[in-house]
Amino acid sequence: MKFFIDTANIDEIKEANALGILDGVTTNPSLMAKEGITGEENILNHYITICNIVDGPVSAEVIATDYEGIVKEGEYLATLHKNIVVKVPMILEGIKAIKHFSSKGIKTNCTLIFSAGQALIAAKAGATYISPFLGRLDDISVNGLDLIAQIRQIYDNYSFDTEILAASVRHPMHIIHCAEIGSDVMTGPLKAIKALANHPLTTSGLETFLADHAKGNK
Numbered sequence: 001m002k003f004f005i006d007t008a009n010i011d012e013i014k015e016a017n018a019l020g021i022l023d024g025v026t027t028n029p030s031l032m033a034k035e036g037i038t039g040e041e042n043i044l045n046h047y048i049t050i051c052n053i054v055d056g057p058v059s060a061e062v063i064a065t066d067y068e069g070i071v072k073e074g075e076y077l078a079t080l081h082k083n084i085v086v087k088v089p090m091i092l093e094g095i096k097a098i099k100h101f102s103s104k105g106i107k108t109n110c111t112l113i114f115s116a117g118q119a120l121i122a123a124k125a126g127a128t129y130i131s132p133f134l135g136r137l138d139d140i141s142v143n144g145l146d147l148i149a150q151i152r153q154i155y156d157n158y159s160f161d162t163e164i165l166a167a168s169v170r171h172p173m174h175i176i177h178c179a180e181i182g183s184d185v186m187t188g189p190l191k192a193i194k195a196l197a198n199h200p201l202t203t204s205g206l207e208t209f210l211a212d213h214a215k216g217n218k
Helices: 010-018 029-034 040-051 067-080 092-103 116-125 134-139 144-158 172-181 190-195 200-216
Strands: 002-006 024-026 058-061 084-089 108-113 129-132 163-166 185-188
Touching: 002 010, 002 190, 010 040, 010 190, 024 185, 040 058, 040 067, 058 108, 067 084, 067 092, 084 092, 092 108, 092 116, 108 116, 116 129, 116 144, 129 144, 134 144, 134 172, 144 163, 144 172, 172 185, 172 190
Parallel strands: 002 024, 002 185, 024 058, 058 084, 084 108, 108 129, 129 163, 163 185
Antiparallel strands: none
C-alpha cells in the first residue's frame, strides 16, 4: 500500500519523507488555508515546493466547478511539475473533465467520494485515483471502511486501473484496516503514520535490552 501524507505543512512533509516510506502528498484548499497560504501565486509556488521535496504524486486541487474552468485550471496545474495530479471534485462537470484529462494523459484524483456509484463513474471516466473519505463517513455514523471494501470488489470485478486512495484517515487503525481491505493508497496525517511504529511491548522490550546491556558493561 502506498503512503501519502495529507497536509500542506512543509516541515511535516519533510519529516515524513525522511522516514523513507512516503510515496506522495495530498492537499486541499482547507489545508492550504490552515498553513496561512493564500493567493493564487503563493498556492501554486507551494505546490512546486512540495513537488521538489517528494518524488511522487502531489495532488493539486482545482477550485472551478464548471467544465471549462476545471479543464483550464487543471491543464495549467499539470504544467507546474511532472508530479502534479489534478484533484477534481466528484460532480458531473468534474467527471466530464476527468475524461478530458484522461485523454490527454493528465493524471487525476477524483475527490469527495462518498458512494460506490460515484467511485464507479469516476473509474469509467478514467480517474487515476479516487478519494473516498473514511473519517467524514464515520462522523455521520456510516462505516467508511465498508465503502472501501465495496469499491475494491467493483474495481476487481471489472479490472479498473483506477487506484483507491483512502482519504480522511484519522488514526493508525484506519490505515491497518485499509491495508486489510486492499486500498491501493492511504493519505492521512503524520501522527497517524508515526503511530504505526508504536507498541508498548516494543518500548518495554527495548528498555529491558538496554538495561541488561548496561549491567553487563559495568
